Amino acid sequence: MDYDKILLELGEFGRWQQRNAILLWIPAIASGMNILIASFAVMEPGEYRCKNACDVGKEFQFDDFNSSLMFPSMDPGNAAEYDEEKSDYCNYYASTLENGKCIFDNTTILSCARDAEFTYAKFEMDSTVAKTNNLVCASSWWIPMVDTMMMVGLLLGSFIFGVMSDKIGRRHTLVIAVLCCSIGNLIGVGMPNHWSYTIPRILGSAGGEGAFVLAFTMSLEYSGVREKVPCLPWVTWSTLLANMIGTPFAIGETIPVFFAMGLKSWKTFQAAVSATMLLACLVWFVLPESPRWLIANGRQDEAKKMIEKAAAMNKVKLSPDVFTSDEDPDAEKVDKFPVYGLMDLFRPSQLRITIALFICWPVVTLLYYGLSLSADKIHMTDNLYLSYILVSLIEIPAYIFLPMIIDVWGRKPLFVFTQLIPGVCCIVAAFLKAGTPLFAVLALSAKMGAAAAFNVTFMYTAQLYPTSIRNSAVGSCSTIARFGGMMAPWVGKYLPDTGLLPDAVPLCLFGGFGVLGGLCALMLPDTLGFPLPNTFEDIEEIKKNSKPMWQCGVTKKDEKTTSP
DSSP states (O other): OOHHHHHHHHOSSSHHHHHHHHHHHHHHHHHHHHHHHHHHHTOOOSSEEEOOTTOOSSOOOGGGSOHHHHOGGGOTTOTTTOOSSOOOSSEEEEEEEETTEEEEEEEEEEEOOTTOOEEEOOOSOSBOHHHHTTOSGGGTTHHHHHHHHHHHHHHHHHHHHHHHHHHHOHHHHHHHHHHHHHHHHHHHHTOSSHHHHHHHHHHHHHHHHHHHHHHHHHHHHSSOSSOEETTEEEEEHHHHHHHHTHHHHHHHHHHHHHHHHHOOBHHHHHHHHHHHHHGGGGGGGTOOOOHHHHHHTTOHHHHHHHHHHHHHHHTOOOOTTTTSOOSOTTSOOOOOOOOOOGGGGGSHHHHHHHHHHHHHHHHHHHHHHHHHHTTTTTTSSSOHHHHHHHHHHTHHHHHHHHHHHHHHHOHHHHHHHHHHHHHHHHHHHHTSOTTSHHHHHHHHHHHHHHHHHHHHHHHHHHTTSOGGGHHHHHHHHHHHHHHHHHHHHIIIIIHHHHOSSOTTHHHHHHHHHHHHHHHHHTTSOOOTTOOOOSSHHHHHHHHHHOOOTTOOSOOHHHHHHHOO
């Protein structure tokens, strides 16, 4: 049974495929919700102080004393420590209580101990993991650690659920992934302290990654690769679907923001978001299994029944012999391709491509998650909620615009500029005042470019390796990419809090890595107009005949040269 042959009669994107594509938006939304859930549940308070000698009672408040008297960084008379732009709440003046009045000694500066008592000024949440467990000053490193555990979960999820989906099917694996995402975050609500909170965060993030990967895979497996979009005749449905599945993910990222506007206790907030994720499991009851998976695993009868139902929904009549393969089972297979191993990624002829991709993947991941997770630290706007909404929704224009040009301009120029432009935007923004319109435009442009680069990365990498090691190559690059993701919270969240480096450093680091990734992408050949390579000789052919970077499309000569 040949599903691509069946699609010629069934239609590549009829009502059946359209319904399934819409249903797959639901788990993709749930996956997006997982990304920013900890940004509010673990949010660090903006203003705080530890107990000083004048706080004799059990209850003490942040504003009991004038901040300019308490903190050297807020004392205009202390030229060495005063910083109007960035307040340091971990270092404070020594104080004594004399006749009921607090006297501060501006010649003696003390630091908050790790086990000190803290009080907090009012901020966006009434309670968070950071506030409850005093994750400030010497313990502030736990906040980026939570996001690092999320990256560990993403790494495990892409591998575990990928293998599982090949074994037990796409549909069952999808619902298991959604359950892990929801239940993992629900378990986090019951954790007694900050370090135990990080453990179920791994489970929830693994499930979130699995849900998105399955939604992406299934949306492509229902349709084909030939049929064009009617209003965009140079764009195939498969290209459009591969890019547009990022749209519900971006929408999902914004949903926790709206929950946080009304639910100010982190436990109530996280429980509500997690329960909402659980609703995505309902698609299991109406979503069919991937017909390609059924056929590949010998379940021909199930595939036939499903395709007949699909034909009825698409209002087409299938010919009697559509389920019969044209292939002669006794014919000798002529298309036998070399079998390569993982070490062939590093063979001399391929080494330049592999090194470039091993740099570009972490760069793209660093930019994407760094800008997403640090929206509160880089002060994109003065409104925290608006900053998170904008940094999420700005991805959608990239997903809409990208399929319109990727088969016209090519992979290489897009891959170069979707890293270079975010890099330059971050470097310029680093030297502007945070919260200004120009700063917001540059930061959002950087995030949009990083989102576009993420989509190009998967497609481009798959086209630069032979068939027998294609999945291994993409998997290896994805694994390396997570190291960039693990760096993201430390660069975007931890460095701004240390006060040891200028405020411009985090954005300069994002920008510098972006420029590095863009320059490394120049080392890659453009695969536009070439079939997927089956051998390393095919890749050498791509290197020799790839189009110039500034040329749009491929010429007739190129098409003749690159035809399979």
